[in-house]
Amino acid sequence: MGSAFTIFKRHLHSNNMRMTHQRDHLFHVLLKSSHPLSIEQLIPLVDSHFVSVYRNVQELRKVGVIKQVPLGLKYSYELSDMFKPHHHHISCDGCSAVSGIDDEEIERLIDSAAVRAGYRPTGHSLEMRGICRNCRVTD
Amino acid sequence: MGSAFTIFKRHLHSNNMRMTHQRDHLFHVLLKSSHPLSIEQLIPLVDSHFVSVYRNVQELRKVGVIKQVPLGLKYSYELSDMFKPHHHHISCDGCSAVSGIDDEEIERLIDSAAVRAGYRPTGHSLEMRGICRNCRVTD
């Protein structure tokens, strides 16, 4: 049936792309990660040449498997909504810990604001920053 | 009184930074621009060495004059809320035109989501994508 990995394979196939060891690995690293990873973080984690990491992130982005999100100072990458439910992140200014945020109402409101501006919404990215509980006490 | 430029000068002064021709120019380019600009776009617009553009964007960011926003594939820069009212952008997938979005309720909701997640909110960035009216008809 439709496990994330099966969907991934189907997706590659229908785009005339091959399932290589390297892509398999990249996919699973992203699948297991609780937060988006930058290219820099990805390179040592994924067992393939750094050039292939660049290339695969690009290719998989083109076919909608991977999505780019602005996290902190760097862009990072995570699996698209096809594999992980749509959500956003908040990162702590103190310790840079990242948590996921999932709020339906925000989604609705963002889309309706787009419509009011005269656009048919196709997507958005939202990054939040704050001070987490721990850093608040410690400060 | 408090024109944007006056505030800027005061801000530099209180941070022991000098008002140079280059910073003046950078500030005005950003002030006049209707949308955020990437370093790459800024370099030919601002009349100073590209190294100084990098340095000044950095420095002014540190003291809160300039803010980094994720626009499309690249990070771009605009004046902070101190100079331009807080707002977000939507860019068209077709023609990449950019419009400003200003919606109080979204702001409130984003902050309250942060609080619910256990953070004291310090900021956020929201980028939206869509198809504008023109591109819809033309398609």
Add this chain to the structure above:
DNA sequence: CTACTATTGCAAAATATTTGCAATAGCGGT
């Protein structure tokens, strides 16, 4: 006008990303 020092431009270093290409390895068809 002077003295102090932040800032600039330049050259060069350090990083990050992309490209060309021969070797390899998926994958479909037998």
Add this chain to the structure above:
DNA sequence: ACCGCTATTGCAAATATTTTGCAATAGTAG
């Protein structure tokens, strides 16, 4: 299981982007 086709890989090298060291310059306070 093997064969042939070609997408993908690793490597080397090209490009592009960003940072750093430093001497010269130019703001600014007095």
